[in-house]
Amino acid sequence: MSAIETPKRPLGPQGLIPLTPERSGQAEERFFLLLSIFIGVYAGLAVVCFRTSIEWLRLLTLGSAPALSGPRLIVAPTVAGLVVAVLVMKVFPAVRGSGVNQTKSALYISNGYIPFRTAIGKFICSSLAIGSGHSLGPEDPSLQIGATLASALGRRLRLSREKVRLIAPVGAAAGLAAAFNAPISAVLFVIEEVVGRWSAGILGSVVLSAVSSVVVARFFLGSQPMFRIPTISLLSTEELLAYAALGVAGGAASLLMAKTITFLRARLKALPRWSQYLQPGIAGLIIGTIGYFGFPQVMGAGYEYMDQAMHNQFTWQVLLILAVLKILTTTLSFTSGTPGGMFAPTLFIGAMLGAAAGGVEHIVLPHLAGSVGTYALVGMGVLFAAFLRAPLTSVFMVLEVSGNYSIILPVIVANTIAYLISRSLQPIPIFELLTRQDGLVLPSMEEERDEEVLRVEDAMRSYTGPLLDVSELASMAAERTGAGQEAYLLVRGAPGDWYAVTREELRQAKAEALIGETLNRSGLPILFPDTTLEAALRKFQGYKVLPVVHRADQSKLEGVLTMDLILRGYLKAPHQPH
Amino acid sequence: MNDTDTFPWWRKDASIVAALVAMAAISFVVTLIFTRSYQRREQALAERWFQRGEAHLTQGRPREAIIDLRTAMLYEPDGPQFRLRLAQALAANNDTPQAIAYFQNLWEGQPGKGLYNLELARLYARSGDARKATQFYNSAIYGAWDENPAEQRRRARLEYITFLLANNSRTQAQAEAITLAAAVPPTDVQARFLAADILMKTGEYERAAEGYTSLLRNDPIRASTGAAEAAFQLGRFRSALNYLQQALSKGPSSSLQAQLEQSKLVLAMDPVQHRLTAAERARRVIEAYNTAGKRLQQCAAIKNEPLMATPPTTDMQRLYDEWATLGPEPNAKRLAADPEDRDQVMNLTGRIEEATSRQCGTPAGADWALLMLSRFGEGVER
Numbered sequence: 001m002s003a004i005e006t007p008k009r010p011l012g013p014q015g016l017i018p019l020t021p022e023r024s025g026q027a028e029e030r031f032f033l034l035l036s037i038f039i040g041v042y043a044g045l046a047v048v049c050f051r052t053s054i055e056w057l058r059l060l061t062l063g064s065a066p067a068l069s070g071p072r073l074i075v076a077p078t079v080a081g082l083v084v085a086v087l088v089m090k091v092f093p094a095v096r097g098s099g100v101n102q103t104k105s106a107l108y109i110s111n112g113y114i115p116f117r118t119a120i121g122k123f124i125c126s127s128l129a130i131g132s133g134h135s136l137g138p139e140d141p142s143l144q145i146g147a148t149l150a151s152a153l154g155r156r157l158r159l160s161r162e163k164v165r166l167i168a169p170v171g172a173a174a175g176l177a178a179a180f181n182a183p184i185s186a187v188l189f190v191i192e193e194v195v196g197r198w199s200a201g202i203l204g205s206v207v208l209s210a211v212s213s214v215v216v217a218r219f220f221l222g223s224q225p226m227f228r229i230p231t232i233s234l235l236s237t238e239e240l241l242a243y244a245a246l247g248v249a250g251g252a253a254s255l256l257m258a259k260t261i262t263f264l265r266a267r268l269k270a271l272p273r274w275s276q277y278l279q280p281g282i283a284g285l286i287i288g289t290i291g292y293f294g295f296p297q298v299m300g301a302g303y304e305y306m307d308q309a310m311h312n313q314f315t316w317q318v319l320l321i322l323a324v325l326k327i328l329t330t331t332l333s334f335t336s337g338t339p340g341g342m343f344a345p346t347l348f349i350g351a352m353l354g355a356a357a358g359g360v361e362h363i364v365l366p367h368l369a370g371s372v373g374t375y376a377l378v379g380m381g382v383l384f385a386a387f388l389r390a391p392l393t394s395v396f397m398v399l400e401v402s403g404n405y406s407i408i409l410p411v412i413v414a415n416t417i418a419y420l421i422s423r424s425l426q427p428i429p430i431f432e433l434l435t436r437q438d439g440l441v442l443p444s445m446e447e448e449r450d451e452e453v454l455r456v457e458d459a460m461r462s463y464t465g466p467l468l469d470v471s472e473l474a475s476m477a478a479e480r481t482g483a484g485q486e487a488y489l490l491v492r493g494a495p496g497d498w499y500a501v502t503r504e505e506l507r508q509a510k511a512e513a514l515i516g517e518t519l520n521r522s523g524l525p526i527l528f529p530d531t532t533l534e535a536a537l538r539k540f541q542g543y544k545v546l547p548v549v550h551r552a553d554q555s556k557l558e559g560v561l562t563m564d565l566i567l568r569g570y571l572k573a574p575h576q577p578h
Numbered sequence: 579m580n581d582t583d584t585f586p587w588w589r590k591d592a593s594i595v596a597a598l599v600a601m602a603a604i605s606f607v608v609t610l611i612f613t614r615s616y617q618r619r620e621q622a623l624a625e626r627w628f629q630r631g632e633a634h635l636t637q638g639r640p641r642e643a644i645i646d647l648r649t650a651m652l653y654e655p656d657g658p659q660f661r662l663r664l665a666q667a668l669a670a671n672n673d674t675p676q677a678i679a680y681f682q683n684l685w686e687g688q689p690g691k692g693l694y695n696l697e698l699a700r701l702y703a704r705s706g707d708a709r710k711a712t713q714f715y716n717s718a719i720y721g722a723w724d725e726n727p728a729e730q731r732r733r734a735r736l737e738y739i740t741f742l743l744a745n746n747s748r749t750q751a752q753a754e755a756i757t758l759a760a761a762v763p764p765t766d767v768q769a770r771f772l773a774a775d776i777l778m779k780t781g782e783y784e785r786a787a788e789g790y791t792s793l794l795r796n797d798p799i800r801a802s803t804g805a806a807e808a809a810f811q812l813g814r815f816r817s818a819l820n821y822l823q824q825a826l827s828k829g830p831s832s833s834l835q836a837q838l839e840q841s842k843l844v845l846a847m848d849p850v851q852h853r854l855t856a857a858e859r860a861r862r863v864i865e866a867y868n869t870a871g872k873r874l875q876q877c878a879a880i881k882n883e884p885l886m887a888t889p890p891t892t893d894m895q896r897l898y899d900e901w902a903t904l905g906p907e908p909n910a911k912r913l914a915a916d917p918e919d920r921d922q923v924m925n926l927t928g929r930i931e932e933a934t935s936r937q938c939g940t941p942a943g944a945d946w947a948l949l950m951l952s953r954f955g956e957g958v959e960r
Binding site: 031035038041042046048049052056064220221224304 | 594595598601602605606608609610612613616619623627649652653655
């Protein structure tokens, strides 16, 4: 097989430039890094156009006044919902949902293949839906648009199957980074939720693409942060109790949202196919009616209202109502099959909940509560950790958005509590639940993180045979072969040099000849007790038994490992639920 | 050695990279056109909302202006005048904390700008933070102004003086008023009037009088009115009379007329005016004695305080006792002959008018004239 594998299935039209097949593995690595920068640029440009389209459509459908009002609040999302439904049903069936799961599906099911029309469909349908007031966000679609562009480019350039599979997350990170204006969070999210593993090969590319896309996005959209960051203050360590309370509230809210979405989505999916033409329109009608009757803040992504919540411009009662209504409207928009993301609504709910908690604590415990803006920021991270189940990303996202390290303690406390509540009451993360509803089984990154890793010490056994030193082999071999039940006898050379001889070899060969033979053999691969069984398995190439030695003293034998022992180790390990 | 090793990777892939660069360039241009087109639309919207905000501000509807200007800023956050006008609208709407926040933000960008300092001074003055208000007023006075800096600084100082007066810092206000007057160019008549006016307000009547009299040739009516007021305040009733007559010759004015009558009355009741006969001096003293006595009795009646008491315990009782000792009416011949007796009576009438004005409020008519004669004493021009 050549160094560059050709895809087993046709991955798209043939490349125009037939240079890539001759590219060596190392050259491809370098080329891949360069390509990551281009992917970042393309994804950045696409996201800039996407964001601009949303804003433009918002102006066209809902008007330019900030205080949304009038019948257009009802008409716009309803009509847009109906149009989007037709587009999704007839032209772009793959653009339903947020885009995160679709990208994961591409990675794990289709070898990184995402049809290019997905990007076009996602662009049109999501911008129409979000722009007209559906309660969805642009981040997850940006992630999918980036992944689709990268996938198309990888296929066009006829990269190896492995690289085509990797290129989609690279594009996803670029898309998300440009949408969030936060490269670190985007990289972490893609690693944490899409790829699921840290490796130097993917990390370099993901970082390069994320950074280049953010540079492009900032060139066009400006480098100002998403929100006007308020004064961040932590009055005392006792205030952490207040943030712990926010963590509990966030955990409960995320649970409510996840349960509502999975319940309603399953019911709506079960309805007849014709009803799917109406569902986004009906969702739009309800959302528009909520907006018309006094709460237009829940329409669209709602960044300006998150900003206002951070600056204490709502009472805690209004904030609480907005949080509840946003859960309802996002559930309606998302479960109706309207394409759009859940990141922005999650942040919205978190900000409202956080600011409300801050407001209440200002009344109840005025000596404990810092600025409401700090609570809103922490609240955003709380919902992100609990609902999207990306705890690491949630912490870094708040740090990146706020640009303030002093917020880290409350963020960690509140996020951890919310995450633990959500995990214990809803063990399966929302993204996994959604893929299962779609009949797909994708690897759960959270479960993979939690999976118990089996190590050599879990499978090895102690060595009962004679332990022979090379120097004494000649004189002692014959008399000691009878002891123990071992088929192979271990011979110890210099520290780290181990050999094995069979009883038969010992019996038949002359001692001097045996020494010569043994020393001429290449030594056995050695194992340590904490080596993973998976890594140990790779060393069993032509060997029946391997010594397990002490890390500090490699001449000290801890035990032995055989293929049979590895198998027994796996069989007796606790069952991992899937 | 194969081809891969012979040629560096970038030479083999150069055409691909060139194609990628070309594609990026095309995409960049398309995105640029698209976003610029949207930005133009945003700018047009921003301008439209800004004009609405300006109109509302002009109409004195700051609440509506705030919404309009906020919308304008939504579409063009860096609009040159948007933030300033929004801050001014917030200030006009008495939303002081937010207005301070906006102006503070602007001030941080240009801490030496006079306008921002002045607006912050006004806001802090309104919120009762005199220390910060003073700090920003001073920065405004010595700050940078884009147009007509001398005039702007003068206005800022003028406002500062008004602030000081409102905060009972008369001495500091006088010092600022003197500085303001000293900095006025002699050719700027309006500014000189302004300086004289502010000197009047701060109680620097002497300098104000000088200022007004120096302006008599430039604007006789305004200057003589100001000079009359200054002379009146200084107790120079003869000068006041002259200036008031001058001012009234150009047109009637009820307030000036009233001051004219008051000045005439003071001069008519003054027993030490020049060129009076001894009998007339005595008559004026007796009239003063009787007027003061009546005032004392009326005031006691208002206060329900008996004037006759042995021994007298209150101020008014003591004054009445003294007054009665001189009476029932001082002898005219004695008064005409002996200036010491005359001064004793006039001193008593003065003390009675001072005491009763404290107890029963500022008097009018002849009592007021006696009060003025008592207060200004030798200052009354004779």
